[in-house]
Amino acid sequence: MEKELYERFEIIDAHGHIFPEKIAENATVNIGNFYDIPMHGCGMSEKLIESGKKIGVKQYLVCSTATSPHQIDAINRFITKECAAHPEFFGLGTTHADSYDIEGDIQHIIDSGLHGVKLHPDFQLFNADSKEAFQIYDAMQGRLPLMIHCGDNRYDYSAPQRIANIHRNFPKLKIQAAHLGGYQQWDDAVDLLKGLENVAFDFSSSLAFLAPEKAAGIIRTYGVENCFYGSDFPMWTHEEELERTFAMGFTEDELHKLLGRNFKEFYGIV
Ligand SMILES: [Zn+2]
Numbered sequence: 001m002e003k004e005l006y007e008r009f010e011i012i013d014a015h016g017h018i019f020p021e022k023i024a025e026n027a028t029v030n031i032g033n034f035y036d037i038p039m040h041g042c043g044m045s046e047k048l049i050e051s052g053k054k055i056g057v058k059q060y061l062v063c064s065t066a067t068s069p070h071q072i073d074a075i076n077r078f079i080t081k082e083c084a085a086h087p088e089f090f091g092l093g094t095t096h097a098d099s100y101d102i103e104g105d106i107q108h109i110i111d112s113g114l115h116g117v118k119l120h121p122d123f124q125l126f127n128a129d130s131k132e133a134f135q136i137y138d139a140m141q142g143r144l145p146l147m148i149h150c151g152d153n154r155y156d157y158s159a160p161q162r163i164a165n166i167h168r169n170f171p172k173l174k175i176q177a178a179h180l181g182g183y184q185q186w187d188d189a190v191d192l193l194k195g196l197e198n199v200a201f202d203f204s205s206s207l208a209f210l211a212p213e214k215a216a217g218i219i220r221t222y223g224v225e226n227c228f229y230g231s232d233f234p235m236w237t238h239e240e241e242l243e244r245t246f247a248m249g250f251t252e253d254e255l256h257k258l259l260g261r262n263f264k265e266f267y268g269i270v
Contacts, residue, residue: 001055001239005246012059012090012260013052013238015147015178015204015230017043019064020078028234034123035205035235043234045082045089051231052238058260061230063092063118063147067125069099076105080112090267092118092147097126097133106139115267116145116176121157123149128158129165137170145174145267151182151189160189167196174266175199178230180206180218194221200266203258204230207244216248224254228263 019027024044032039040051048060064079066072076093083091093109095102095117109117117140121128128148140146148166150158160182167175180201182189193199201222207215219227229245231238242259250258263269 006055010260011057012263013057013231014061014202014228014263016048016060016062016233018045018062019043039234040237048233055238055242059088061090065120065123066094066096067123069096092116094118102135103139116147118147120149122152122155128162137173141170141173147176150177151185153184160192164192177201190218190221200226202228202230204232205235212247229259
């Protein structure tokens with residue numbers, strides 16, 4: 001991509017995945033199979049940065065989810081270590097609805113200087129609005145934002161109505177609802193999640209499946225100031241997701257918001 005096209009924006013990737021080197025290759029293959037989407041390279045810090053550099057990404061939200069409670073500590077330590085090594089990283093920790101010490105996990109995430117919690121109920125195999133998961137939000141509300149995978153037309157764990165239910169019970173919890181609030185369930189997501197206070201949306205892993213006008217319409221319904229760009233790397237490269245972002249026809253000022261400004265505002269980055 002021509003430098004003139006991206007260099008005037010301060011681009012933040014609101015959704016990137018990294019894995020410890022030992023498991024990066026397997027984890028990437030597993031995700032590719034889960035979504036039946038060919039992956040780009042593999043989910044390692046260096047690869048993420050290499051991809052983002054091609055469009056001058058300044059900052060990356062990085063996360064990883066624990067598929068079982070015994071992985072929580074190792075993952076949170078890994079993300080913390082990667083953030084220390086890469087100043088351009090903005091790290092989220094993780095926990096699990098079956099964790100025996102949810103309050104301890106949240107405190108540990110705060111003490112480690114991480115900025116929120118990432119959950120992926122479809123990989124973690126719990127309903128996003130179960131009473132066990134509610135203990136997580138109860139410990140987080142007013143302290144840390146939640147970034148949560150949303151939607152899949154094959155599973156029900158993170159369906160848009162469950163995300164709406166989290167908001168109903170925890171209205172002060174800041175929620176980054178990934179994939180425009182419902183991967184492959186975009187119409188339901190818009191109906192259920194539009195106009196909710198404290199809920200913002202990344203449009204990673206969405207634009208490849210939606211016509212540009214349709215995607216732009218969803219973003220306008222949620223409010224341009226409530227949406228942000230993300231790669232979902234290694235699902236997509238930064239460049240292709242940026243091309244799809246440009247294709248939606250937003251104004252220069254709107255692009256500044258979507259590509260970085262909204263993210264900073266949501267997470268309180270000065
Ligand atoms: Zn994710």
